[in-house]
Amino acid sequence: MNAPSRYAVTLPGVPGRHGPPEVVIVHATGTMTADGGPVYADTAGTFQVEIIGEMARPLAEPAGSGQHTCLHAQPLP
Template sequence: MSRRRRYALTFPGTPGGHAPQDVVVVTDTGTSGPGGYPVYADASGIVRAEISDLGEVRMLASGGHQSPQTPVHAEPLLP
């Protein structure tokens, strides 16, 4: 099965608020994460995620003192 090139990760808004959800588009980096699945990153390299072939997401810290929030949804995008 071929790797997806891009995903849209949807993160929840502020708890108790009416802020819209945040959506970040990540692209395949060509590397694999600790679980052996492809690693995707946004253009800044700050948002990094390992996404399985079943769409399961594991957020990866890109720097010290980060505690990445897990998205509520990962949507594969067309090339």
């Protein structure tokens, strides 16, 4: 089965500010991590994640995400 070409990744709101979560749409980049996982990125390419199942692991700390290393990823049609 082929991996989805895009996902919705949920970034939690800033702790203590009661802000809503932010949803970022990421697309397959065609590149792989050193571990062989597919890399997905937002349109600007500034937010990059490796997605395994429904878990997104940021490859660099996304702005405003705090110290989250495991984010929810929902496959999109």
